[in-house]
Amino acid sequence: MARAKQLRSLKTRERLLGSAREFVSDVGFEELRIEDLVSTVGVAKGTFFAHFKDKDSLMDILIAERINALLDDMETVHNFDSVEHVVASIMPLLMFISSERYVFDIFLRLSGALAVEEIGKIAETIYRYDCILIDRLKSGPFRQDISAELLSEGIQAFSVSSIALSLCALHSEQNLENRLVIQLNAWMCPS
Amino acid sequence: MARAKQLRSLKTRERLLGSAREFVSDVGFEELRIEDLVSTVGVAKGTFFAHFKDKDSLMDILIAERINALLDDMETVHNFDSVEHVVASIMPLLMFISSERYVFDIFLRLSGALAVEEIGKIAETIYRYDCILIDRLKSGPFRQDISAELLSEGIQAFSVSSIALSLCALHSEQNLENRLVIQLNAWMCPS
């Protein structure tokens, strides 16, 4: 029969998460090593993998936390009055995702549900983000010939490709924000 | 003084590449193991890394070969008469890139130049693809308020995001082609 999770286990998990957050703020996401993490916390390596499926799964939690904090900020804006306003609102999120190539990689890998039964934390933030966007888009001064849902899909597509370009040596000079304003004007306000 | 590359070296490289192509057609890109490769070819592991910077670098070559073959086909179409026609023309390429999540990952990582001085093979194919697209777009029945260059950027952005969705469990049922036709109609022929 199933027995309840022990307090000991919950504490170990929290210590691992807490220490992981510190590592990330010290050395970044990419440089976090599971071996360093467990030796700092003082548990065996196997313990980590008893609490998290794999390293990606830990990153999913840590990155989703950050995204949710940024979405909290985004939610305080209740409507968009221009494409520039849209871009300005989503920039903090895009800056975070493009802050490390590794973060972008994880984001892309985990932004969709990997299996039908299991939706990760980052995938949940995408859903939340989409809802926020769609709600604000309905009342904005944007094209009305397509749905807000489709409008949102486009914003996300252009965002991802702009981030990808900004992470690439040849295109890093033209900045992400300018490129996105141009693309989204063409997408959201075709003349 | 610099001495010329020896024939022996060129042959070793070709044997590695040839065997790698076989591995890929047998077990796919993801499952190719450098250790299997070198033991099949009969050289030491270090030899591989004397010929290729890393595993990604080999994948860059192999995947770019495939993309170039698909672009050769694409080039036989000389103009686009509709959005459906555009999508149909680029579908073989998108099917290949979405055939394995690993291929998509490599593609994204290597599609931009990683360093200013060094442009990879996949990055070259992107440039070639872009030229082909832009050329065909100029004469097509599409919106004229934005440049063919910008039009092409959008096609690539929507393509990438459609592939990402198709690799995700929740969205794989709605197929890539349908989604793309809807998005690109909204992008290329806004009413």
Next chain:
DNA sequence: ATAATAATTTGACCGCGGTCATTTTAAAGG
């Protein structure tokens, strides 16, 4: 209390990409 059972932790071990000092082999100079 004590035994039985289940949850938790452990650490030796594996797979695989990647490194590098050393050795082997080929080409150039005398």
Next chain:
DNA sequence: CCTTTAAAATGACCGCGGTCAAATTATTAT
């Protein structure tokens, strides 16, 4: 031909994510 020099190949070794049978610790039943 022999020596010198540079290219090519070698394989032991490392880093690090991930596994798993065994040991430990907590919980429940008697």
